[in-house]
Amino acid sequence: MNLFEEDLVSVILPTYNSAAFVRETILSVLNQTYRNIELLIIDDFSTDHTCAVIEELARLHCQITLIRLPENCGVAVARNTGITRSAGRFIAF
Numbered sequence: 001m002n003l004f005e006e007d008l009v010s011v012i013l014p015t016y017n018s019a020a021f022v023r024e025t026i027l028s029v030l031n032q033t034y035r036n037i038e039l040l041i042i043d044d045f046s047t048d049h050t051c052a053v054i055e056e057l058a059r060l061h062c063q064i065t066l067i068r069l070p071e072n073c074g075v076a077v078a079r080n081t082g083i084t085r086s087a088g089r090f091i092a093f
Contacts, residue, residue, distance in 0.1 A: 010088030014078035042078040
């Protein structure tokens with residue numbers, strides 16, 4: 001089976017003020033053996049440099065999409081936003 005024939009998995013990653021460890025988390029997702037993924041990172045109005053770290057990695061990896069919430073809404077809203085924007089047949093958190 002060709003890689004592009006495999007089912008797309010949407011990985012939903014809510015984040016808030018996670019600059020210290022978000023890079024490691026993103027790289028862990030991208031280094032999985034299953035490659036047909038989209039990584040939707042929903043930033044819940046971080047006040048540190050979380051978005052700068054994500055944007056740097058998004059320039060290098062086309063699977064990453066950063067979604068910024070306009071105010072701090074909590075993890076449930078962040079997850080639901082990711083689900084709404086996902087394109088995959090399967091969803092992983």
